[in-house]
Amino acid sequence: MSEASSLSWSRRQGLGGLLACVGWAAAPARAQAPPANLDWAQLYGPFTGGINPTPERVSVVTPRLADNGLSVPLAVRVDSPMSERDHVRRVVLLSNRNPRPVIAEFELGPWSAKAEVATRVRLNGSQEVMALVQTSDGRWWRGTAEVEVTESACMDAS
Amino acid sequence: MRPDMLARIQLSSPPRRGQAMEVRLLIQHPMETGFRYDFSGTSTAKNVIHSLSAEYGGRVVFRARMGSGVAANPLLQFWVLPNESGDIRVVWEDDQGVQGQVSAWVEVLPP
Numbered sequence: 001m002s003e004a005s006s007l008s009w010s011r012r013q014g015l016g017g018l019l020a021c022v023g024w025a026a027a028p029a030r031a032q033a034p035p036a037n038l039d040w041a042q043l044y045g046p047f048t049g050g051i052n053p054t055p056e057r058v059s060v061v062t063p064r065l066a067d068n069g070l071s072v073p074l075a076v077r078v079d080s081p082m083s084e085r086d087h088v089r090r091v092v093l094l095s096n097r098n099p100r101p102v103i104a105e106f107e108l109g110p111w112s113a114k115a116e117v118a119t120r121v122r123l124n125g126s127q128e129v130m131a132l133v134q135t136s137d138g139r140w141w142r143g144t145a146e147v148e149v150t151e152s153a154c155m156d157a158s
Numbered sequence: 159m160r161p162d163m164l165a166r167i168q169l170s171s172p173p174r175r176g177q178a179m180e181v182r183l184l185i186q187h188p189m190e191t192g193f194r195y196d197f198s199g200t201s202t203a204k205n206v207i208h209s210l211s212a213e214y215g216g217r218v219v220f221r222a223r224m225g226s227g228v229a230a231n232p233l234l235q236f237w238v239l240p241n242e243s244g245d246i247r248v249v250w251e252d253d254q255g256v257q258g259q260v261s262a263w264v265e266v267l268p269p
Contacts, residue, residue: 071229095227099193103227106236111219113178113239120229
């Protein structure tokens, strides 16, 4: 808006414009407030049916410090014989700070031979990443890893 | 199937019968989160590879459901027990309905 045009405005118009600006600025500020870390129980609840997974057998391997949240290598290893009777059925990757907390879901079976999956993930800031694992007996296990992210993904223009 | 959706499979070599074989899969895909804006200020639509499955020896050996939390040009590493020589074939689909596939011949050597 040029200065000349704003000077020619009436006081009422100017006030209305000012209020509109305030309203416009307040709405996105609320929407983009720094996301609070989500509650883990709420995240794994829909998968496990409200049961707390046991914090054993699962290890999440990530770099402790990730320079760039756009691509963080992440591997999940489960202590499992991967036999017909005892194997990993599902692996779910969860983030408690991403706008979409469920990162990915993998299905394995006894033919996988090794209970190990690796991928690269986007992380919206420093946080804990959780791997939720279901074994063939229907039980759920979890493992977490803390990642420090210097440049986060998702919410900026990337 | 779109030929410009590039993908590559790498197998740990050589695959031997009864020994776990590592499969590394790399797909060229932007994995658009839907949170990004282009230069004109319009938001780009979310477009990620939402489901992927790998078939080998007449069964699905690996299945993945992914969201925008997976980095662009997704890399997936998983393991398969090779029993007999055959194709490992991976198919996937993104949010725009574009399907892609890649396959590799697994020549299984005796242990």
